[in-house]
Amino acid sequence: MATDTFSDAIREFEHDGETYKMADLTVLEEQGLCDLDKLPVSIRILLESVLRNADGDQIDADSVRAAASWEPDVPDAEVPFTVSRVVLQDLTGVPAVVDLAALRSAADRKGVDPAVVEPEVPCDLVIDHSVQVDHFGSDDAYEKNVEIEYERNEERYRAIKWAQQAFDEFNVVPPGTGIVHQVNLEHLGRVVHEREVDGDQWLVPDTLVGTDSHTPMIGGIGVVGWGVGGIEAEAALLGQPINMSLPEVVGVRLSGDLPEGATATDLVLHITEKLRQVGVVDKFVEFYGPGVSQLSVADRATISNMAPEQGSTISMFPVDEKTLEYLELTGRDEDHIELVREYLEAQGLFGEQEPEYTETVEFDLNEVEPSLAGHKKPHQRIPMGDLDEHFPTLLEEQGVIGAGGEPAISDGSGAAAADSTGSGPGLPLDEKVPVELEDGTEVEIGHGDVLVSAITSCTNTSNPSVMVGAGLLARNAAEEGLEVPDYVKTSLAPGSRVVTEYLERAELLDDLEELGYHVVGYGCTTCIGNSGPLPEPIENAIDEHDLWTTSVLSGNRNFEARIHPKIQANYLASPPLVVAYGLAGRMDIDLENEPIGTNDDGEEVYLEDIWPDTEEIRQTIHDSISPEMFAEKYASVYEGDERWEALDAPTGEVYDWDDESTYIREPPFFQDFPLEKPGVDNVEDARALLTLGDTVTTDHISPAGLFGEDLPAGQWLTERDVPVHEFNTYGSRRGNHEVMMRGTFANVRITNELLDGKEGGYTVHHPTDEETTVFDASERYREEDTPLIVMAGDELGTGSSRDWAAKGTDLLGIRATIGKSYERIYRDNLIGMGVLPLQFEDGEGWEELGLEGDEYFEISGLEDGLEPNAELDVTAETDDGETVEFSVTAQVDTPMAVEYVENGGVLHLVLRRLLTEELN
Known part of the structure; x- marks a missing residue:
């Protein structure tokens, strides 16, 4: 906990005869480090985490000062943020389980106790992304769909049950219970946690990351939480602080009332449109003003849910009387609700706030009209x-x-x-x-x-x-x-x-x-x-x-x-x-x-x-x-039905991999794992695997839906005698890297400009000019020892936080992507897999530079290592010897992100540290 420099900030807090410890933000104000009233609420919560977890090692006194230095003109400072919990859903949760199992297997092969790989913070995995609408329009539709769900996903669910018994603090909400973010809002979210640390009882703000981009929905009850890829979530699970640059914070001042006939959905579509126009990518958003009190917590959560569509990292509301009423309505304990009030009042975090913001946006609720969003x-x-x-x-x-x-x-x-x-x-x-x-x-x-x-x-x-x-x-x-x-x-x-x-x-x-x-x-x-x-x-x-x-x-x-x-x-x-x-x-x-x-x-x-x-x-x-009603339904939230109870799951500390499985396979990331970090070098004689336009989503890069036998993923399953009707979806196969790498850039709507706009997962193999699938081309390049790049336009990787969009990119042999701009989560996932996300200079792109995509590419400036936000040089040379030279910026913002890239990924870094500590 807090270093000696800030030991005075750790004080006792009394509630209902119980004594707790807390990291008191007001002490920092007394020391002249900040003016709490001027700090946005979300920044204060980040500051509390840094203060409480300052140990003089990973988080030192300078980190506390950096977090406290926030001002509207945001300083260039890095903050190591440690969350209080992690939430997973099954499409990203299964790959997380597979990765954790693979880390244990790697430790076991090195002769290290596999239990060294253990979650450091509590985790809830909610199984909600696998049920499909095969049956509808009948009284028995639910039962039939659940039956099919278990038939399709039995092996995946057994792996999840293995994780439930193998890891401490790993809870599973079984199928048929609810959607992860709604379960999080109605039950898992606490606003304030009571936690035992080294024998002491602590009070800490509820903070989290989740493996779904709509995790910010929890901001509806004033909790700071956002979506990350499974890679970053796994690192957070293993106790790795999330190293982030201090964010800009946009304040949205709400006024007026919703007109008759306008719904919360209409409101969120208006706000999403507005904030996209303002530009809030990589920014925190806080709502305040007289209009906030006119909105129910459910309405607030509807708005917070669509933070990714707005472009923001989080979109949160204050904790006020309506928040406490919602906690009561949803069956939270009365004593806990009062504890939430008293703790937040002591920290100056309860009720209406009007701090200083980087930018303020006005929004009048009266202007909302019935609306839809579309077409894509x-x-x-x-x-x-x-x-x-x-x-x-x-x-x-x-x-x-x-x-x-x-x-x-x-x-x-x-x-x-x-x-x-x-x-x-x-x-x-x-x-x-x-x-x-x-x-x-x-x-x-x-x-x-x-x-x-x-x-x-x-x-x-x-x-x-x-x-x-x-x-x-x-x-x-x-x-x-x-x-x-x-x-x-x-x-x-x-x-x-x-x-x-x-x-x-x-x-x-x-x-x-x-x-x-x-x-x-x-x-x-x-x-x-x-x-x-x-x-x-x-x-x-x-x-x-x-x-x-x-x-x-x-x-x-x-x-x-x-x-x-x-x-x-x-x-x-x-x-x-x-x-x-x-x-x-x-x-x-x-x-x-x-x-x-x-x-x-x-x-x-x-x-x-x-x-x-x-x-x-x-x-x-x-x-x-x-x-x-809430208390009754959530009393057995972790129990599941008779189908869940009947699942025969593996046991033990190390997962028993089945080489014949088509759902769960040990990924190659940690096999033959070296203790020395590989570092990063210049990229020479690379080829472009795809050239893409604007708004290429993670759905385009790593689709979640159905696929056929004519695609590489389907061909791989067919070769193993899996009938087409049992293919299931890409999402359900995320525990199998063989399927997922073949499905990368395989969306039927993705448009590769190397093929003059042809749709689907196809490309050209250079220099033969043969048209083939993206996967088959990548395999040929691998055999030829040719590194690959991908070029794209604006908003590369927008959409759902799919770690396989980055994992698949890595497994295809892509060393770097070059785009005009990135969605935050995809960019961070690339870094988490050791892939370089590079950005063109303003006003430039592959089309503006006259690139065709058939050139040889060299990325230089890495011979002495990688620096945060390094400017690198790219040379594109044609077969005729003509060259185009341009500069790019590495979207690797922090020293820790550099460490991830140099280690080949964040989990590689964590494993390397764990093994080194144990072996030394």
């Missing part, structure tokens, strides 16, 4: 009334139709321009094609029709106002006799079992089910890409007629090919609007002025006729939700 980016907000014009314009821009709504003509032959979904004749905007479903039902579909309508995702299922709103709208629609068309795949995936409980108590679940919104699972489902298959006749019609169909979901991500590879346009909306567009059956409609359908008497029904009023929603919530 969460910050592309569209007012609801503009959708009827938006969609035809979109199809014209994509070359699907001409100005008159007829199919676009591509070659003068009368054939419609085909896009990547197929090669058949196009369809006019206002025409439909008949489709006979498997059960004999006949439907008609065309451009703009909604094929997936999903109430899903922690963003909105955590918010009773929009969930109850969806239920009341469904009730009103059913009473009018409105029905969802048969071609729409409907689903309801509550974020926790409490949601189902209060919908049942309010007698709204039956109304949702009447329209087809039956519970399909307690997990991310459609939002993570687990929407499941569409009926085969519908998929065939999409291919045959190049249809631009749509999905609408209450999620936070709508990137290309994420929701379903056959659906081209995807829209984010509130749960009530998800139901509304499900009823309409199409997105190219103005629901403000056009009828949503006709009632039993043949009369036109408009959205305003069935939209519930705010007071009805509030009263229903008041009558239907109680603390006992």
Whole structure:
């Protein structure tokens, strides 16, 4: 704990007859190191962590001074931040378990006690990303989907159960419980922890990192937490401080009230759009002002959830009376709630704050209107009334139709321009094609029709106002006799079992089910890409007629090919609007002025006729939700059902690897592990594996969804006699590096400009100019001992925090990426795997420099080692000897990040330290 220099800051704190220790920030103020009232709340919490963990070794007195030095014009200072806990979800949690198991195996091979690899901070893994919507629209959909989930993922779940018994402080929330961020908000989050350290009881702020980019949702209750890749989370688990540059902090001043008819989802889409325009990448965001008190904690959490879409590292709210009321509502212990108040008051962290910020943004709640986001980016907000014009314009821009709504003509032959979904004749905007479903039902579909309508995702299922709103709208629609068309795949995936409980108590679940919104699972489902298959006749019609169909979901991500590879346009909306567009059956409609359908008497029904009023929603919530409900549902949160109990998991300290497994395999990262760090050298005679444009997401780099037998990953499984129907998804195979490295840069929508914009995971092998898959090309380059680079535009790696986007990049032999800008988590993950993230100078890019991608590349300036933010020189030389020289900046911000790169990655550094300490 704190060094002698700041020993006075460690004092005793009395509460209800108990004596605790705490790191008192006011002492630093007394010593003249800071003015607490001027420091943003998030910075004060960082400062408390540094102060409490200062040991004179990894964290010294200078670190405390650096954290205390924050001011609006942020000083260039590094802060070692130690979190109080880590949260994992299963798609990133399984790779974390595999890595931890591999670290133990490496220690065991070196003759070191494998238990030296042990989590230093508590960890919760919530299994929520694996359930798929195979069955829907029936009372038994949930049971059938869970049964299939266990069949597909039994081996992965056994590995998780092994970790649960092998590691201390490693808790698992089994399948069918809820979505990680909602479980975190409703149960795991404590705001303040009581912790025993070396025999003493301490009070510490609740802080965390999580292996999902939406971890900042916990900021809704004033907790500092953000998403990291599995690599960085594993390092934090093993006690490694997160070394970060002091962030800029943007204050968003909220004023006004939400108008009648506007939802929290509409609000967050407005804020996401606004903050993307402001530019908050790598920044902390804090909300303050009179409008904060107008928002429920659920509304605040809805906003905080979409911090990654806003671009920020965190988006947090203060802890105030409403926060304590929420803790009470969700079943937290009364004594703990009072402890939270007293501790935060003692630290000056309770209630409304108006500190100094790097930048202040004004936002008036009164300006919010019903909105959606689409067609492929969460910050592309569209007012609801503009959708009827938006969609035809979109199809014209994509070359699907001409100005008159007829199919676009591509070659003068009368054939419609085909896009990547197929090669058949196009369809006019206002025409439909008949489709006979498997059960004999006949439907008609065309451009703009909604094929997936999903109430899903922690963003909105955590918010009773929009969930109850969806239920009341469904009730009103059913009473009018409105029905969802048969071609729409409907689903309801509550974020926790409490949601189902209060919908049942309010007698709204039956109304949702009447329209087809039956519970399909307690997990991310459609939002993570687990929407499941569409009926085969519908998929065939999409291919045959190049249809631009749509999905609408209450999620936070709508990137290309994420929701379903056959659906081209995807829209984010509130749960009530998800139901509304499900009823309409199409997105190219103005629901403000056009009828949503006709009632039993043949009369036109408009959205305003069935939209519930705010007071009805509030009263229903008041009558239907109680603390006992949360206490009951979360009392057995770690137990699981009979399926979980029946899983026969391995035991012991070292995992028993199965060489025949197609799900869990020992990765190559720590095999033949050298005790000497490899360092970093100049890159010579490298080739470009891909040249990419702007906003290449982690979905593009490491897709999570389904894949076929014609791709390298599918070929590898086929060679091992795995039938196609058992392929599962990329996400579920993340414990198998063989599949994941073959799936890297394999998204069906990724566009490699080396192939003149061809979509899919293909590239050119130089110098033969042969077209092949990205993986096969990388293998040829490996055999030729040729290092690789990837060049891209702005926002490289935006999206979900997938460690395999960096792991796969590393395993393909890519030494460096060069982009115009990076999403923070992807950049940090690259560093965590020893890959250099390099950035072009302002105004430059591979296209601006006239590069074709077929050059030889040399990266110099590393002969004497790597420095933080080093400026390096790149030379691109053609076969004819012509050269282009340009400068890049290494996006490696801190000395510790340099250490990671020089060690080949952060886990390599941690393992090297552990082994060296034990062997010496």
